[in-house]
Amino acid sequence: MASRHSTLTASFADRAGTAGHPLSRYLFRLMDLKASNLCLSADVQTARELLYLADKVGPSIVVLKTHYDLISGWDYNPQNGTGAKLAALARKHGFLIFEDRKFVDIGKTVQMQYTAGTARIIDWAHITNANIDAGKDMVRALAEAAAKWRERINYEVKTSVTVGTPVSDHFEDDAEDDERADELSGLDPRETRSCESRDADGRKGSIVSITTVTQSFEPADSPRQSKNPGEGDEVLFAGIEEPPMDRGLLLLAQMSTKGCLMGKDYTQACVEAARENRAFVMGYVAQEGLNATPEDDFIHMTPGCKLPPSDDEENGVVQGDGLGQQYNTPAKLIGLGTDIVIVGRGIINAADPPSEAERYRRKAWKAKCDRKLPCTNCVSRHKQDACRYESGAPTAKEQRGHGRDGVRGSPGAEMMDSIPTKVANWGYSRTGASTLGFLQKIEGVSPDEPLSGLNPDKSQHCETFNTRERYKSLIRQLPARTYIDKLVDVYFTEFNWQYFALDRDLFDKQLAEWYRLPFGLLSTGGPQALAPDLRVFPGLLFQVLAISLLVLQSGSDPTFDSLKYAGNMTFEDLAVDYSESGVAILSLLGKRQMSVTTVLAGFLRASFLKFVGLVTEAWHAIGSAIRDAQEIGLHRDSLDPKPRTEDSEAVLENQWEIQRRRKLWITLVGWDVHTGVILGRPTTIDQSMVPPTLPVDAPLPKDRSKTAVVPRVESDPPTPLTRLLWGHQIMSPLREVLELEKEGPCPKDFTKIDKLHQRMVEIEERTPAYFRRDNPDTRFDDLPECYWLPYVRNTLPQLFAFNLMALHRPYIFTRPKSRTEALRASLAMLKAQRKHFQSLKPEHYKTFTLFFGTFDAIVLVTSIYILFPREHPEMVQNAIQHFHWAVERFEAMADRNALAKAGLGVLKAIYLRLKKFLGITCHTVKAMLDEPIQSLLSGCGPHGWDPVVPTPPSNGVSPAPPTSTITNGLSPIFSSPLTLSDGTTVSGSATSIDPGSARGDDFSPQLSDAYTTSSGSIVGGGSASVSVNGFPSSADLFTRGNDAAAAAAAAAANEAAGGGYDWTLPSNIDWASVQPIYATGDLLYNDLIRGGAGPGTAAQPWQFEGDFGNDSVWSLLNQYTPY
Secondary structure: OHHHOHHHOOOHHHHHHHOOOHHHHHHHHHHHHHOOOEEEEOOOOEHHHHHHHHHHHHHHOOEEEEOHHHOEOOOOOOOOOHHHHHHHHHHHHOOEEEEEEEEOOOHHHHHHHHHOOOOOHHHHOOEEEEOHHHOOHHHHHHHHHHHHHHOOOEEEEEEEEEEEOOOHHHOOOHHHHHHHHHHHHOOOOOOOEEEOOEOOOOOEOOEEEEEEEEEEEOOOOOOOOOOOOOOOOOOOOOOOOOOOOOOEEEEEOOOOEOOOOOOHHHHHHHHHHHHHOOOOEEEEEOOOOOOOOOOOOOEEEEOOEOOOOOOOOOOOOOOOOOOOEOOEOHHHHHHHOOOEEEEOHHHHOOOOHHHHHHHHHHHHHHHHOOOOOOOHHHHHOOOHHHOOOOOOOOOHHHHHHHOOHHHHOOHHHHHHOOHHHHHHHOOOOOOOOOHHHHHHHHHOOOOOOOHHHHOOOHHHHOOOHHHHHHHHHHHOOOOOHHHHHHHHHHHHHHOHHHHOOOOHHHHHHHHHHHHOOOHHHHHHOOHHHOOHHHHOHHHHHHHHHHHHHOOOOOOOOOOOHHHOOOOOOOHHHHHHHHHHHHHHHHHHHOOOOOOHHHHHHHHHHHHHHHHOOOHHHHHHHHHHHHHHHHHOOOOOHHHOOOOOOOOHHHHHHHHHHHHHHHHHHHHHHHHHHHHHHHHOOOOOOOOOOOOOOOOOOOOOOOOOOOOOOOOOOOOOOOOHHHHHHHHHHHHOHHHHHHHHHOOOOOOOOOHHHHHHHHHHHHHHHOOOHHHOOOOOOOOOOOOHHHOOHHHHHHHHHHHHHHHHHHHHHHHOOOOHHHHHHHHHHHHHHHHHHHHHHHOOOHHHOOOHHHHHHHHHHHHHHHHHHHHOOOOOHHHHHHHHHHHHHHHHHHHHHOOOOHHHHHHHHHHHHHHHHHHHHOOOOHHHHHHHOOOOOOHHHOOOOOOOOOOOOOOOOOOOOOOOOOOEEOOOOOOHHHOOOEEOOOOOEEOOOOEEOOHHHHOOOOOOOOOOOOOEEEOOOOOOOOOOOOEEOOEEOOOOOOOOHHHHHHHHHHHHHHHHOOOOOOOOOOOOOOHHHOOOOOHHHHHHHOOOOOOOOOOOOOOOOOOOOOOOOOOOHHHHHOOOOOO
C-alpha cells in the first residue's frame, strides 16, 4: 500500500499545492524551504531547558514536539508565559509547535482539556494529537471545539445616540439648512440619521443623532498568535509568512513501543476517522504510510528515530532503550512511508545538540530523496546543481534510467558541462588525490578557478530571496563602526598575540573593503555577489567582537553599555549573541567555496568557546575548523596558491599568503593535539602523517607586495610568530606521547619514556633568552610591539610542565619513577600557574589555562599521595602549600570562571581524603602554611566556615606553643625523619624549628610560626591532646555547622581505636588496569560532585559521581571514606 501511493514520490513542494488542510500546506512549504523533515521531541523537565533547546535547535527542525505536563516552571500567562515564548521562537526559526497531549476521553471532556484549563493548549500549539480508543466521536468533538475557537474573529456593532435642543440663532438660515440636509441625504442611513422639526415659535426642535459602526475585531486570545509575546521577537523567519490561524490534529494510529496493543482494527479506525474529519485531521503518528486512496493526502510523523553507529550502514540495526522504545534509522522510517521523523534523546543527550540536530536533519532529508541525480527535492527547490549524495552518487546506469533531459535541457547542453564541474557537484573534494583531482588534470581545468564558475548556467547559482534576507538580517546585528573599531583594538591588544591567528594589516584591509560595499549589492546580489573571503568576513568579525567583550570590566562601561539591549544584560550575554551570529553566517553560507577566512572564523569560535568554559564544544569546533582547513588544502604544500601574475608584487604577496596558511595550519595542529591530550580524546589530525612545513620566522612586513620573506636575525625583536613557532616546538613531543599511550601502562621498554623525557628537558634548556622566566633577556621589553613578552614568560613554563605530566601520567600506577617525575612536573606546573595568575587582571580569569593547569596538577599530586602515601614525604609541604594557593585562585576566579567554581567541590572532596590518608590535621596544615587558610580550607570553626584564629597577646608576640607527646598513631609516611624543603629535619625526638630558618621562596613555603613536637613528626598523629599554635586537635578542617559534634565523636572513636589511619591498599588491585587520569576531561564529561556536601552531611563520605568505569581512579577513591 505505502509503496504505491503518489505522496511517497511527490516532492514536498508539490504536496504543498495539493494538500487539503491549510496547516499541512504550510508545513510542506516550510519543509521545502528549510530542507528539513525533522521534528524534535523536547522531552525535558524545565521551561528553561525547553526554551533553550527550541532556540538552539530551531534552525534545523520544522516541528517542535512538547509535553507541557513534564515541565516544571511552566508559566501559564497567555501574553508572555512559556507558550507565548515558544510561539515567538517558532516564528523566529520557522517551525510549528506540536503538543503531544494524546487526548482520550469523552467528547465534552476533551473539548475542555483542549480549549480551557491552565495551559490552554489550543492558544499556543499549532498541532496536537489524540488516541481514539474513546471512539471516533471524540475526534469530531475536538474538531468542533477548534472550529468554534477559530470563529472568534467576528463583528462588533456599536451605536451612539446624541440628543440636543439648540436655539435657532445657532443655525444658519433656512437655505443653508436645506443645503446641509441635501448633503446629509447622500450618507449611508446606517451611519447617520437626523430627525429635525421646526416649532411655530421659530425655534429648532430637538435633534436626535444616531451613529452605527460595524467593524471586525480580533480578540486577544484569537487563533492568530500575539504579535508581542516576549522580548526579542522582532525577527520572523524569512521566506514564508506566519502560519495560518487553523489548528490541526494527528491521530495516534501506531506506536514505536515493543508489545504495542494497537492492532490493525484500531489503525483502520484511525484512517476512517481521519477521512471523516479532513478539515481538522492533518495526518497520523504512525510507523508506516497509511495513505491508500487517491484523495488521501495526510502527513505522517514517526517517533523512535535514531542514527546507527558511524561505522554501520544507513539501514543498520539500532538497539532499543530497554524500556520498550524501539528505534529505527531515518532511512528505514522514510522507506516505510513517513514524512517527518521525530527524534528526542538522540539530540537532547548529545554533547552538542544543535550540531547533532543538524546531522539528523541531513540524514533524514537525504533519506527522503528519490535518489535521482538531481533528485526531485533539489529540482523543486531550484538547487539541482547543489544536489549530492553523502553515501555515494547514483551509478551511471541508474542515471540513464532516470534521465535528465527534462531537467538540464537538451542532451547537447549536458555534454557541454565539464566533467569536473559535475563531479564537484557530487561532493568530491577538490584537494588531495581524489577522482576530481585526476579529472581536472585530464581536462586541463585549473584547480584555482572556482568550480562553480565553470558551469555555463549561471542562473542556477543565484541566491534565493530567503538566503539574501537571512544574510542581511544577520549582518544588521553588527554594531556601529565606532564600536567595532574599539573592540577590534581590544582583540589585537589582549588576545591576538597568544596564537597570532589574524594579521592586523590584512584584517584592517578586509574591514575597510567590507564598509565600502554598496548597499544595493547586498540587496540584489546577496552574499554570492561577494568574493568568498569577503562574504564570510562578517562571521569572522562577529567572533572578534565576541572575544573582545569577554575582557571588558564587569558592570557598567560608558563606552559599550549602549550595545546592550536588555536591562540586566551582561557583556558576556552580548558576546554569546555575537558569537552565535557568526556561527549562523557560516552555517548559512555552507561549505562551498570556503576560504582562509572561513577557517579563521571557525578557529576564533573555538577560542571563544574555550574562553567561556565550554571546552567540549570547543573541541568539536576546532575539529570542524580543521576539516574546513583540509578542504581548502592548508595541510598540503602541493595545494599552496599560485601567484595571479608573474610580476614581482604578485609573487611576493603570494609568498606571504603561503606563510599565512602555514601559520594557521600549525596553530590548528597544536590545538588539536593539546586539546586531545588534555581531554583524553582522539585527535582530528592523523599524528602519524608527515609534520607540516613551518612558516618562516620573518619580521612582520609593512607592505607585503614589496617585502620578501626573509628569516628574522638574532638582533631583530621577537614577534608573536616567534612565540608560536617556539610553542609548536615545545608541544611537538606530545605526538610521541599519544603514540606511547597506545602501548598501555606497561610498555615493553620504558627506555622510550626516559628518552622522550630527556628530549623534553633538552628543549626546555634551549629556551631563547627573551622567553626565559629566570634571568630573561629584557632588551626588547620596552618596544611597543613587544608588550606581550612578559606575559609569555609566565605561560611557556606551563607547556614544559604539562608535557612531562602527560608523558608520565599513564604510568604512575605501574612505575615508581614515573610517579616521582609526574609529582615534580605537577609542582612545577602549580608554581608556574601561580606566577601566571599574579600577572593577570581579573578580566582574564576566564582563561582556560588558569584552570586546567592547576586542576590537572592538583588531582595528579593528590592521587599519588592518596594511593601511595609512603612515597615522597620530602614534597608534602610543597604539595599542601600549593593546594592552598590553588584553592585561593579558584575562589578568586569562581565568579568569572565556571570551571573553577565546579572544580572547588572536587578539590574539597580530594582534600578530605588526602588529609586523612596522610594523617594530617587542621592545625598541622596551618603550621605548614605561611598564612591562615581562607574560605575552603578554613573550616576549623564550630559555627560554619570562619577560621578559628588565636587571639594574639597584647604585646604582639605569639605565645609559645605547648610541647606535645605523640606516642602512637603516627602516619606511616612520617615514621622516618622528615626533611623540610629548606633542609630542616624533624625526627622522632623533640625538635625545635626556628621561625627564621624555615623561610623559602614560593615553591618552598614558609612555616607560620615556631612549633615543637616530641617523639613524632610535624604531621599530627592520633592523640587528642595534640595542640599546635593553639589549635585544638579536635578541630577538623572541613567540619561545619551541626556536624562538629559528629566529627569530634569520630575523632574520639579513632583515638580509642589506637589513633591514626593506617592506609592499606587492597591486595587484589590490578594497577595496570587503572585508566590514566584526565582530570579536566573527567570534570567536563562527568558531574563529579553532584550537589556537594551541605550541612548535615559532613560525617558522610564524599562520593565522586559520573559515567566513569570501575577502572578509573575516581572509582578507586570512592571505595574509601574520608571520615
